Amino acid sequence: MIDMSVARYLAAHYRTSRQFAATCGISEATLASLVDAGLAPAPSYHVDAQGVLTSVVFGKFADTDAAPGAYFHPATARWLRRALQVIARVGLADAGVELRCRFNVRFVAVLRRIDRELLRIEDCFAPDGTANPTAIQSRCDVAWNALMDGTFGLCVRDCGSVASIARKELLQEHLTRYAALATIEARDIAPLETLLAIYADAAMPFAPPEYLASSRKRLVENFGARLRSLSSIASRPHAAPVRLAAAEEAR
Numbered sequence: 001m002i003d004m005s006v007a008r009y010l011a012a013h014y015r016t017s018r019q020f021a022a023t024c025g026i027s028e029a030t031l032a033s034l035v036d037a038g039l040a041p042a043p044s045y046h047v048d049a050q051g052v053l054t055s056v057v058f059g060k061f062a063d064t065d066a067a068p069g070a071y072f073h074p075a076t077a078r079w080l081r082r083a084l085q086v087i088a089r090v091g092l093a094d095a096g097v098e099l100r101c102r103f104n105v106r107f108v109a110v111l112r113r114i115d116r117e118l119l120r121i122e123d124c125f126a127p128d129g130t131a132n133p134t135a136i137q138s139r140c141d142v143a144w145n146a147l148m149d150g151t152f153g154l155c156v157r158d159c160g161s162v163a164s165i166a167r168k169e170l171l172q173e174h175l176t177r178y179a180a181l182a183t184i185e186a187r188d189i190a191p192l193e194t195l196l197a198i199y200a201d202a203a204m205p206f207a208p209p210e211y212l213a214s215s216r217k218r219l220v221e222n223f224g225a226r227l228r229s230l231s232s233i234a235s236r237p238h239a240a241p242v243r244l245a246a247a248e249e250a251r
Helices: 006-013 017-024 028-036 074-090 092-117 133-148 151-155 162-179 186-202 208-213 215-234 246-250
Strands: 045-047 053-055 059-061 069-072 183-185 243-245
Touching: 006 045, 006 208, 017 028, 017 069, 017 074, 028 074, 069 074, 074 092, 092 133, 092 162, 133 151, 133 162, 162 186, 162 215, 183 186, 186 215, 208 215
Parallel strands: none
Antiparallel strands: 045 053, 045 069, 053 059, 183 243
16 A cells, blocks of 8 residues: 555545535535535545645645545545435534434444444443443544544545444454553454454555554554464464463564
């Protein structure tokens, strides 16, 4: 991915504001007004006339080969179309509240399903499933803001899906905690490899200049290599059960 040009990356994965507006059947002016009102996700990248790429997450990168403009993830069209439907039904003034409420309902349902079926969300749910409303609302707020400011358009492959957004974010948290550990139990390696594969499918590739600072680099590439090394150590014939330290992988 680092070897790909910025122009090729954006062309492969994003749409200019003109292209995106046309796909959604609206004008660029209407698109801009919906973004400004917080009713549709903002673009994830901007390129200025000097070729400076501004990433909503990683900041500015000079001397790129990309054409000037704003770049939207095509999957965010789902959110824009929902916004248009809600505006048509309740009016512009009330659309923001309606959209936020609908998002929260879906996001909470997904959190509960992930806690039950994929991995525990300990700040939101007790072992018996009892919810922590304050923690859940905090997660909803963070997710909504990240959706609207273009962050999820940058880092989530299917950013039009609440389930995909929540799954990617929670897996990233979980895997990051394990990646920071000096020691990983042998029994945890296979489950972590499974979760890492799900995460790899859920995350975007990231633009070339930001890849080295991305979660994909840290988790899929670096932590993935560590897990493969530890898995190889653990599978050696007649190996005694051990706690596998990070230092072992460097041998």
